[in-house]
Amino acid sequence: MGKQMVMSVMSKDRPGIVADITGAIYQLQGDLADLNQSVLCDYFTMILIATFDDSVTPEDVVASFSHIPSETRLEVVVKEMKTPIAITKAKKSPETYILTAQGKNKSGLVHRISLFCYQHGINILDLATTLNGDQYTMILQLDLSHVESVTAKDGLISSEPGIAGAIDDIRSSLTACAEEAGLTVVLQHEDIFKATSEITLF
Amino acid sequence: MLRSDHILATVEMIQKENLDVRAVTMGINLLDCRGGYVSETCRRVEEKIGTAAARFVETCNKVSQKYGIPVVNKRISVTPIAFVGAGFDRNGFVELALALDRAATAAGVDILGGFSAQVEKGMTATDREYIASIPEALARTTKLCASINIASSQKGINMDALALIGRTVKDLAEITREQNGFGAAKFVVFCNQPGDNPFMAGAIHGLEEADLVLNVGVSGPGVIARALDRLIHTKGRENLGLDDIAEEIKQTTFRVTRCGELIGRKVSEELGIEFGVVDLSLAPTPTVGDSVGEILQILGVDVVGAPGSTAILAMLNDAVKKGGIFASKAVGGLSGAFIPVMEDEVLAEAVGSGALCLEKLEAMTCVCSVGLDMIPIPGSVDADTIAAIIADEMALGMINNKTTAVRLIPVPGKEAGELVSFGGLFGASPIMPVRNVGKSSRFIAWGGRIPAPIHSFKN
Numbered sequence: 001m002g003k004q005m006v007m008s009v010m011s012k013d014r015p016g017i018v019a020d021i022t023g024a025i026y027q028l029q030g031d032l033a034d035l036n037q038s039v040l041c042d043y044f045t046m047i048l049i050a051t052f053d054d055s056v057t058p059e060d061v062v063a064s065f066s067h068i069p070s071e072t073r074l075e076v077v078v079k080e081m082k083t084p085i086a087i088t089k090a091k092k093s094p095e096t097y098i099l100t101a102q103g104k105n106k107s108g109l110v111h112r113i114s115l116f117c118y119q120h121g122i123n124i125l126d127l128a129t130t131l132n133g134d135q136y137t138m139i140l141q142l143d144l145s146h147v148e149s150v151t152a153k154d155g156l157i158s159s160e161p162g163i164a165g166a167i168d169d170i171r172s173s174l175t176a177c178a179e180e181a182g183l184t185v186v187l188q189h190e191d192i193f194k195a196t197s198e199i200t201l202f
Numbered sequence: 203m204l205r206s207d208h209i210l211a212t213v214e215m216i217q218k219e220n221l222d223v224r225a226v227t228m229g230i231n232l233l234d235c236r237g238g239y240v241s242e243t244c245r246r247v248e249e250k251i252g253t254a255a256a257r258f259v260e261t262c263n264k265v266s267q268k269y270g271i272p273v274v275n276k277r278i279s280v281t282p283i284a285f286v287g288a289g290f291d292r293n294g295f296v297e298l299a300l301a302l303d304r305a306a307t308a309a310g311v312d313i314l315g316g317f318s319a320q321v322e323k324g325m326t327a328t329d330r331e332y333i334a335s336i337p338e339a340l341a342r343t344t345k346l347c348a349s350i351n352i353a354s355s356q357k358g359i360n361m362d363a364l365a366l367i368g369r370t371v372k373d374l375a376e377i378t379r380e381q382n383g384f385g386a387a388k389f390v391v392f393c394n395q396p397g398d399n400p401f402m403a404g405a406i407h408g409l410e411e412a413d414l415v416l417n418v419g420v421s422g423p424g425v426i427a428r429a430l431d432r433l434i435h436t437k438g439r440e441n442l443g444l445d446d447i448a449e450e451i452k453q454t455t456f457r458v459t460r461c462g463e464l465i466g467r468k469v470s471e472e473l474g475i476e477f478g479v480v481d482l483s484l485a486p487t488p489t490v491g492d493s494v495g496e497i498l499q500i501l502g503v504d505v506v507g508a509p510g511s512t513a514i515l516a517m518l519n520d521a522v523k524k525g526g527i528f529a530s531k532a533v534g535g536l537s538g539a540f541i542p543v544m545e546d547e548v549l550a551e552a553v554g555s556g557a558l559c560l561e562k563l564e565a566m567t568c569v570c571s572v573g574l575d576m577i578p579i580p581g582s583v584d585a586d587t588i589a590a591i592i593a594d595e596m597a598l599g600m601i602n603n604k605t606t607a608v609r610l611i612p613v614p615g616k617e618a619g620e621l622v623s624f625g626g627l628f629g630a631s632p633i634m635p636v637r638n639v640g641k642s643s644r645f646i647a648w649g650g651r652i653p654a655p656i657h658s659f660k661n
Contacts, residue, residue, distance in 0.1 A: 100213050128206055139206050168267055186213045188270050195460040196215070197208040201467075 002031075002051040004084040005058060009065065010075040013044035017070070024064040025050050049081075095145040096125065096190040097167075099174075103183035105136040112181050113138060116174060121146045141190070144170070215457060216271060220424035220492050223465045224485050226262050227277040227315075227400035229407035229415040229478065230254045232286045240294040243287065244301035251278065251305035254414055257473060259310040265468045271461055274421075274487075275312045275627075278305075279405035284319035284332040292335045299339035299346055306345040315405035317348040320395070323357040323651070333366050337373040340385045347403035353393035353596035355603045359652040361593070367391055368589025368646065372612055375581065379614040382622045386611040387544075387576065391592050393599030393606045398479050399535035404572070404607055415478040416470040417535060420462030420526075422455070423484045424492040429454040430500050447501060448521040455482065455525030463530045481535030482526030483571060484518070486546035488629035494518075494539050495548025506549055507558030515539060516569035536605055538571030543631050544611075544624065545576050550631035554619075560591070560634055568598055573607040578622045578633045581614040588612060590642035593652075601655055 009021055018037065025032055030050040037046035052061070058078040065076045101113055110129065117124055117140070126141035147166065171187050178185040195201055215221045235246035259276045266273040280286075280302065287298050299317055306314035317339060321329050336348055352367060353359040371391075375383030390403045397408015400417040407415070433450045434442065462480050470477035486493045495506040501514045519538045527533050541563065543549045552558035560577070567573045573595050579588075592608045599606030613622050616633055623630030 098209055100209060130206065137206075137210070139209055167270075171270075186217055186270075188213070188216065189268060191464055192216070192269055192271070192461065193209055193212050195464040196212045196457040197205070201460065201463060 003054055003056060004033075004049065004051050004081040005030075005061060006079050006081060007048045007050070007061060007065075008046070008077045009048075010043065010045045011073075012071040013039050013042050014071065017044055017068070018046070020068045021046065021048070021065065024068065025061075028052055028056055028060065028064055030056070030061075093143045093145040095143060095147075097142045097144055097187055098190050098193055099138075099140040099142055099185060099187045101138040101140075101178060101183045101185045103136060103178075103181065105131055105134045106182070109136055109181055109183065110138060112177065113140070113183070113185075116177050117142060120170060120173075122170075142187075212457065214428075215425050215454075219428040220422075220489065221458060221461060222272040222274050222421055223266075223418060223462050224421035224483075225275040225277050225400045225402070225419035226273050226466065226469055227279050227405055227417045227419065228255055228258050228475070229279045229398070229405075229411055229417060230281075231407055231411065231413045232281040232283075232316075233409075236286060236288070240287075240290060240297045243290075244297055247280075247286070247298065247301050248305045248308070251280070251302075252308055255309035255311065261469055261472045265465055265472065269461075269465060269468070271465060273465060275402075276310070277400065277402060277405060278309060278311050278314045278316075279400070279407045279417075280314065280316035281407050281409065282318035282320055283316060284326075284329055285409065287332070288326075288328050290328065290331060292331045292338075295332050295335035296339050296342065299335070299343050303343035303346050311345070313345050313347055313402050315347040315349065315402050316407055317346050318350055318406045320351045321360050321363045322351050322354040322393075323360060325360065325363055329363075330366075333363070333370060336370050336389060337377045337385065340374060340388050341377045346388065347405070348389045349392060349395065349404040349406060349607075350389075351392045351395035352592075353600050353652075354654075355394055355600050356654060356658045358654040358658075359393070359593065359596045359600060361646070361651055362649045364589050364593055364596070365586070365646050365649060367592060368585040368587075371588050371610060372585045375612045375614055382616070382624070383578075383581065383611050383613045384624055384628075387609065387624060387628055390575075390607050390609040391596075393596040394604060395607075396535050396605060398481075400479075400481050401483060401485060401536060401540075403609065404536075411478070412476055414475040416466060416473070416475055417478040417481060418462045418466035419481045419483060419485065419535065420459050421483070421485045421487070421492075422458035423486050423494045423497060423539075424489075425458055426451055426454050426484065426522075427491065427493070427496050427500055430497065434500070444501075444517065448517055451518060451521035452525035455522045456529045459526040459529035477531075479532045479534030480526070480530040482522055482530070482533055482537040483535070484522055484539040486540060486542065486549075487627055488545055488547055490547060493546045493548040494541055495546050495552065499548065505555065505557035506552040507562045511562065512565050512569055515541070515566050519570040536571040540572055540575060541566060541570060542576035542609075542629075543634065544578060544622075544629040545627065546629070550629065553634050554632040558634075560636060564594060564598070567595065567606060568602065571605055573599070573605075573609075575607065575609050576611070576629070576631075577609070578611045578613050578616075578631055579636050580617045580633055581612050582617065583612050583636050583639050584643075586643040586646040587636065587639050587641075589646045591636070593646075597652070600652075603657075
């Protein structure tokens with residue numbers, strides 16, 4: 001079965017950095033399962049999951065990464081997963097919503113929105129923000145399936161009728177919370193965005 | 203993962219640009235409701251509609267809430283009632299109308315269409331009784347809409363029916379005199395009437411349809427107007443050609459239609475009934491910023507009715523279809539830009555200023571759906587002139603293989619230029635002058651039929 005490890009890398013961005021990191025894993029005969037990378041203001045960050053032979057230790061991985069040249073030092077964290085997870089993609093919740101929040105930039109905006117999500121049992125799947133002049137925009141992908149009122153109001157035939165009412169409740173308390181922060185928020189089901197932006201519908 | 207700019211464009215569309223689903227219409231077959239007596243038929247009609255539409259409005263509201271997109275109107279269309287009430291007399295049809303109105307109220311829908319007949323080639327005795335019942339039927343009901351198909355590209359124009367209809371429009375206006383002739387706003391005359399149109403007043407559940415079907419009408423003139431404003435603002439007028447404009451309309455329509463498609467599929471899934479078509483019409487509302495006329499102005503005519511209006515409308519109509527067809531599994535109904543005068547603030551204004559006349563509107567209807575729609579005319583215009591205006595519009599549809607329709611309101615006791623308002627979605631407008639009144643009677647007096655045009659012989 002081998003040893004499953006999760007690795008996180010951060011460094012100043014440059015061409016070839018992904019090739020170098022994955023090359024180091026390949027040298028250790030690691031099998032890459034999934035990765036996610038992002039670049040923000042010239043800084044590169046990546047999180048990877050790979051399976052290695054039982055003889056390979058997290059220290060070996062850190063050591064092999066340490067040879068990779070970087071303008072800044074390559075920040076590396078490697079952890080062995082005690083209970084291996086199935087790599088097959090988890091089924092996406094049918095209650096995935098997109099929240100956009102826009103307003104004048106000031107500190108604490110992301111915190112306010114994320115705290116709201118936390119307090120209402122909403123899981124943030126993805127979050128991206130942009131600053132344009134003094135306009136701050138947040139786009140969040142949210143999973144509402146753990147919201148108690150959403151699942152509790154489960155309706156007659158499917159979950160839909162119950163959810164409709166619960167979404168209205170969340171929308172109104174979210175709007176109230178955002179107004180205090182000077183944000184305009186829109187919470188829409190992800191299907192709407194798929195419908196308007198993708199070729200295939202369902 | 204969805205791209206942020208796409209997400210923001212969609213958010214813009216939903217929040218600021220009046221994106222809505224204009225109508226979700228449930229079509230219900232009533233052919234199996236005919237009983238031995240009028241009362242029995244009425245009971246069966248009410249029962250069938252009651253059962254079929256029991257969860258309809260509730261489900262529309264829930265889906266609408268979940269997706270945060272308003273469904274403005276929940277409607278029912280039924281089998282053209284002249285078929286359902288075959289053999290009934292005038293009073294029988296009035297009873298049926300009252301039953302339909304009760305059923306619509308019980309189901310909680312906004313409006314019910316299908317108090318209709320198809321007489322493009324000939325009229326049965328029942329059809330004549332049905333036509334005679336229209337004024338009283340519409341005057342005594344609140345949710346009922348009537349329509350009649352009196353012409354088609356296959357069969358020509360039934361001029362006997364046409365003459366009766368000119369009279370019917372007058373009677374309808376007269377019997378609802380207290381409401382400025384509002385009855386006539388609930389009655390529309392068609393050439394090539396489609397059986398799956400979700401929009402009123404002309405929605406019917408065609409004989410070719412299954413027992414139950416759900417059709418969706420999308421709207422979105424406001425969304426298109428704002429998209430064009432934004433394009434012109436960001437790219438600069440001097441850097442754009444009309445092909446760029448058409449492309450923007452196409453892409454915006456795609457997005458608008460997709461929302462309708464999504465809502466339609468979800469509602470039909472919930473109700474367990476077949477999803478029929480999306481009707482890709484740009485249907486204006488009297489709300490500021492939700493006008494087809496405004497799009498024409500953005501595209502370059504200072505007033506609607508000025509030379510160029512027809513060409514712009516042709517381009518708009520075509521771009522809407524191109525964008526919408528790919529967005530939906532099945533497109534049907536009327537599918538094109540509507541130019542209902544009273545329901546479109548900018549068009550109504552153009553009538554008031556004298557920029558838009560009946561003849562120009564007639565030209566514009568050659569290149570868009572539906573026809574001379576929601577036009578208030580002086581109450582003094584005679585039945586034959588009204589019939590002749592309808593005949594001209596029917597001829598346009600017949601020869602060009604398209605749907606055309608007429609909904610004129612001869613407002614009793616009012617003359618050209620006076621304002622008439624029906625409120626709500628029916629809107630308001632100054633009364634449009636009609637030229638050459640009283641000069642077509644000899645033509646209408648012929649009766650008979652205008653034969654089917656040569657290009658109908660395709661077999």
